[in-house]
Amino acid sequence: MFDFSVRLREDAHLLSLLSHYARLGSEDRTVWQDRLMQMDGAAPERLTVLHGELIAFDAIEQNTGGARLLPDGTLSMCYRITRHGLGAFRCLHGIEAVEESSEPKEPAPSRLGRKKLGRIEASGAAASE
Structure with missing residues (x-):
């Protein structure tokens, strides 16, 4: 299995x-x-190979259907970094990561709990009488 951080240290172009x-x-x-x-x-x-490698390591993602070829030959709106890629970059450069919260900003309304129904055991029913 390949280690992404090792590949980045080995290949200056990939890191760049x-x-x-x-x-x-x-x-x-x-x-x-x-x-x-x-x-x-x-x-x-x-x-091209380097872009493919970053995609394979889930460091960038490709906007396959939304990219546009500009007159100067540039592919616009083609790639963006993933959380994993940004984390790997920050780790290699000693930058403390700020966690993106996946929790909703406002607390969800509390749900009313259902009353739990259970069997009353004969010994428990006798003890409570």
């Missing part, structure tokens, strides 16, 4: 690509970002 999307998504990771089309030292084919 994750860092790119982490910086863009640090304010609001739910916003779709344009695809990074060029990276120093990485051929376009290699950049």
Whole structure:
């Protein structure tokens, strides 16, 4: 099994690509970002492989149906960082993660409990008389 943090330490381009999307998504990771089309030292084919690896490790997700090809060749609204990817980035850079709460902001109204019906055992019924 592959360890994502090990892969990031081994491959500077992979870490750089994750860092790119982490910086863009640090304010609001739910916003779709344009695809990074060029990276120093990485051929376009290699950049495609790196994007695929980040997807495979659940570090970024792809907006397959919503991406748009711009006239300059950029794919807009193509990727965004996942919670896992942002967590891995923060961990490698020693940034304390702020947990996103999955609890509702307002407490749910309390539900009325159902009265529990149980069997009265013969010995219990006799003891209570």
